[in-house]
Amino acid sequence: MTAFSLEPAQLAWCAELRDLAAERLHPLADKGEPGHVNRALVAELGSLGLLGRLFTSGALDLCLMRESLAYACTEAETALALQGLGAHPVHAYGTEAQRAHWLPRVTAGTAIAAFALSEPGAGSDAAALELRAEADASRGGRSSDTSQGGRFADTPSLTAAPDGPARWRLTGEKCWISNAPEADFYTVFARTTPDAGARGVTAFLVPADRPGLTGRGLDMLSPHPIGALDFDAVPVTAGDVLGEVDRGFRVAMGTLNLFRPSVGAFAVGMAQAALDATLAHTAGRDAFGGKLRDLQAVSHQVAEMALRTEAARLMVHAAASAYDADAPDVPRRSAMAKLLATETAQYVVDTAVQLHGARALQRGHLLEHLYREVRAPRIYEGASEVQRGIIAKELYARQEAR
Template sequence: MSDQSYLAWPFLEDSHRSLAREVSDWAAARFEADGFYDHADVDADCAAIRAALGEAGIVRNAVPAAFGGIHERLDVRSLCLIREHLAYRSGLADFVFAMQGLGSGAISLFGSSDQQQAWLPGTGTGKLCAAFALTEPDAGSDVAAISTRAELDGDHYAISGEKTFISNGGIADFYVVFARTGEADGARGLSAIIVPATTPGLEVVERIETIAPHPLARLRFDKCRVPVTHRIGEGGSGFRIAMGTLDVFRSTVGAAALGFARRALDEATARARRRNLFGAPLADLPGVQTQLAEMAMDIDAAALLIYRAAWTKDQGAARVTREAAMAKLYATEAAQRAIDTAVQIFGGLGVTKGSVPEALYREIRALRIYEGASEVQKLVIARTHLAETTP
């Protein structure tokens, strides 16, 4: 990563700067130039990367210190820096780390001590694979529309319904499942429940292939029985838990996009310097200089929004809904623009399978959708703004 001057910004501390260098060096050594390719067996690659992240101690940042982590509570700036530097080298490595954090995030933030002790130490070492099961065929951005039901049956819940586009689906050891438990209508009638992957009645119906190689699946629950003690928090608190978890991890999606964008700028800059057109390097053309300038400006603006949101959360803010939405929205949209520009500068090579710009182009697209599509982020920002301003 050529430009690391942002590490001197006051949003970050010396421990963050050391972490950034550590992760950057680790990722460069492990993936070299081919981190976006050779994923013939995605499941096996995810397992290998997760084990390596665990051995390096990097994934410890995804759980609290009391359960083997680094920080007393999740440090959002650390999560962002790790995702940024992993994404620069490998989209799959970023995915693996992100899902260890998001998949167990509800337990870290809202779980009981017994639940945390049962699931977090293994997650922090990479021995357990975590998943966050929220999306359904007819309920994505509209969480209140979830129809999967968890009905009380003695001291157990019997869960029935479907989830789809579940990251780590089919390879996870446990899922945090959001289901309707009936305390009230809409958002107030949802609960978060930990479901071990081996629970009878849980079936992986379909593995979903996407343009970037990540393990995704459609899950079916058929009277899948889990103890009531697996419910996280109070009954009916699922919506609050989901939003609180996304509040922490949404900024990190922007950080992953930032890593992709930085790689795009570095690749485009190198290409513009070595490629000659009409007897001179592309980099001498005013049009190309304008493109590079716009990429660099977008990257700095995205970084400022991301680390503003992360710093605000780390300072103890109860919610950073507006800040995280801005960070996620701007960074993912800006990264899409930067990567498209890199493809254009590369010309035909930019759309050739096996080139870094082509891989980045496939990697970035999903980030504008998951954990709240760009259009939803605009609604969140507008509604927060309206609620905070005087008529």
């Protein structure tokens, strides 16, 4: 198999996923409340075995899942992706105890994961994190405060007390965190060594009911839950570290290199849905004595939409295949795939809205929904400008190495 074609079994699996998304996941998504975790939807993803595949499949399979689900149910796609993003550091860098406690719950859809990297002053510049992990002066173990932090009171606790005395106290804020404040645990990146840039960041697995951890939801354009987290001397132990102390930036970048191409796949799924809706609309819409598709200005726009969507899909598949092959140029390919696909989806959805006219702006219309969904991927997991910076840096590094 090459990066430029899929085998019949893969194509059949994608078709099956689109059917599952339309028939079983979309009805659950419709019952969810915007801005809040849809636990019934996550549980259904678990019962279908899709969450388990996050940790047993390669990057290409992840892209196929995300594109197929996004085509029919963006909410299901996002719920799956956020479980993967929040829990992948545990899968890839966690201890046996951490994996044994959390991953079965994540794959079953009974525990909600979140990836807590961004801060009010450190979004695109992830190395500028200010959340402090300060040495615990007392080394006295867990505080007597047993509040549930930012979680809802009726959410059952899945966590245990810290394993041993606190070694650090986390103080500061995280912002624009998907699934916050309703997640059951967070992969949190904090500064353990001041003034050390990327070299002084450590990744921690922080259960949501740790004392001192609170949160609030943010009212955002995207319908999925996004919030802020406040850390007031939250205790963490050596047993909460993911990977190595002061090597957390490696955990973050390793996770993003895997998920960036699949963000592109999410975008491709939305673009394909918008393209198909436009084909149906322009073929059936009467205009100027014929069908809308008979106008050359329209048909050429549709052709351009299809061209860009297919080009983005191929680049996403190529980047994912490079990741699965452990190729040396994964950061560049991941950045290119994420950049091209998300910018393409923005263009395709916007053009689809234009060709549909005012009907596409009505609440409840597919394109109105996609128009709101498509904007955020150009920002999260590295904005388009950041991706261009990564690409240029990798190109010059390769040129200098010759």
